[in-house]
Amino acid sequence: MPHTLQIRSRPPTDTVPSTMVVITGTAQKSALDRGGLPPVEQVRPGTWSVPVPIPISPLRYVLVYALELAGGGIALVDAGWGTDDAWNALRDGLALLGSAVEDVRAIVATHVHPDHYGLADRVRRASGAWVGLHAADAALLGERHVHVDGLITSMGSLLEVSGVPDATLPDLSQASVQIRTLVSMAGPDVLLEHEQRIDLPGWDLRAIWTPGHSPGHVCLYSEERRLLFSGDHVLPRITPHISFHSQKVPNPLGDYLGSLERLRELEPDEVLPAHEYRFANLSARLTEIERHHAARLAAIEAAIAERPGSTAWELATSLEWSRPWEEVPVFTRRAANGETLAHLVLLERRGRVRHEPGTPARFYLVDTSPGALAAPGPRGFLAGAAVCPEPPGDSTTSACAPSAPAAPDRPGGTG
Numbered sequence: 315m316p317h318t319l320q321i322r323s324r325p326p327t328d329t330v331p332s333t334m335v336v337i338t339g340t341a342q343k344s345a346l347d348r349g350g351l352p353p354v355e356q357v358r359p360g361t362w363s364v365p366v367p368i369p370i371s372p373l374r375y376v377l378v379y380a381l382e383l384a385g386g387g388i389a390l391v392d393a394g395w396g397t398d399d400a401w402n403a404l405r406d407g408l409a410l411l412g413s414a415v416e417d418v419r420a421i422v423a424t425h426v427h428p429d430h431y432g433l434a435d436r437v438r439r440a441s442g443a444w445v446g447l448h449a450a451d452a453a454l455l456g457e458r459h460v461h462v463d464g465l466i467t468s469m470g471s472l473l474e475v476s477g478v479p480d481a482t483l484p485d486l487s488q489a490s491v492q493i494r495t496l497v498s499m500a501g502p503d504v505l506l507e508h509e510q511r512i513d514l515p516g517w518d519l520r521a522i523w524t525p526g527h528s529p530g531h532v533c534l535y536s537e538e539r540r541l542l543f544s545g546d547h548v549l550p551r552i553t554p555h556i557s558f559h560s561q562k563v564p565n566p567l568g569d570y571l572g573s574l575e576r577l578r579e580l581e582p583d584e585v586l587p588a589h590e591y592r593f594a595n596l597s598a599r600l601t602e603i604e605r606h607h608a609a610r611l612a613a614i615e616a617a618i619a620e621r622p623g624s625t626a627w628e629l630a631t632s633l634e635w636s637r638p639w640e641e642v643p644v645f646t647r648r649a650a651n652g653e654t655l656a657h658l659v660l661l662e663r664r665g666r667v668r669h670e671p672g673t674p675a676r677f678y679l680v681d682t683s684p685g686a687l688a689a690p691g692p693r694g695f696l697a698g699a700a701v702c703p704e705p706p707g708d709s710t711t712s713a714c715a716p717s718a719p720a721a722p723d724r725p726g727g728t729g
């Protein structure tokens with residue numbers, strides 16, 4: 315599956331230092347540090363974490379959570395990538411807690427990315443389980459009838475408008491493979507909604523809609539057990555990839571920051587993320603991630619102040635990443651471009667930045683000094699450019715994407 319490298323490509327966002335995060339998954343952390351797979355662990359009575367490998371990814375595994383249900387059977391939070399390796403790891407992991415794939419009654423997916431949702435249908439077919447996914451992510455699966463060539467064309471247009479040099483434009487045929495991977499996945503049985511109580515015997519899980527990383531990302535919270543299943547929304551060390559792809563999700567970073575705020579009211583004893591390791595002190599982590607994006611937004615404003623009329627691509631190349639730009643793989647640069655765009659769109663919404671539509675679009679600071687002419691109202695990027703005919707839907711082209719670990723000693727890491 316050579317295209318999986320592409321799907322897993324992530325922008326080299328820098329890691330947010332997380333000195334205040336309390337690492338509770340110490341075995342997971344040490345496995346991650348030494349490049350291995352963590353053990354299957356009992357997190358709490360009736361709650362297990364089962365690492366499932368993902369192909370060609372520096373993240374290496376997704377943490378599937380198995381929840382023992384009152385009256386028998388188990389539910390899964392996420393399922394894993396749709397490969398035989400993942401299937402075998404899930405089967406073997408469940409065996410350690412005395413369960414089998416056939417015992418699965420429900421699969422609640424935090425979001426549609428292939429490392430979370432890819433295996434869901436196979437588990438469903440083996441067990442008769444129902445599959446739950448938020449409607450906004452399920453809608454992406456519904457894009458299967460979209461003409462793939464049209465999607466590729468509009469993605470190419472987005473890159474051109476971003477100012478990507480011709481010689482650097484990524485291979486568009488690869489992009490089509492990404493799309494086909496996502497659209498080939500079967501739909502859910504249950505559409506999850508914000509604040510929905512998930513129907514799992516013996517559990518009080520409720521869905522918290524946290525769009526941003528994907529439009530239908532959900533976290534799951536148990537008040538009684540004070541556990542938060544955070545999916546890719548909040549991870550202990552890296553920040554999830556937030557990328558602008560299309561007009562369908564006009565402001566993904568704005569959505570994401572709002573979704574972080576949404577978790578402020580929760581007081582979990584422990585956060586169970588889908589990658590890396592479990593941790594405590596959610597509020598500190600939320601603050602760190604917010605500060606990271608605030609610094610990123612400020613850096614982009616400063617770069618525009620220095621070079622008014624920069625394109626998104628020029629800004630992306632001028633920002634600080636976990637590795638020198640020259641060392642960032644070409645396709646990952648594209649993800650970095652999408653992430654830069656997401657920040658630009660938010661700055662535009664906040665009235666800090668404006669763009670001159672065109673190919674490429676050029677960005678300027680808005681003069682906010684007293685007496686300055688009123689800036690034109692916020693306008694979505696590409697709104698006036700008309701280069702992106704009915705776009706494909708955000709995550710159709712998105713990687714599952716926690717942005718990469720920024721550790722400079724990890725060649726696969728992209729922070």
Ligand SMILES: [Zn+2]
Binds near residue numbers: 427
């Ligand atoms: Zn993921």
Ligand SMILES: [Zn+2]
Binds near residue numbers: 527714
């Ligand atoms: Zn993801």
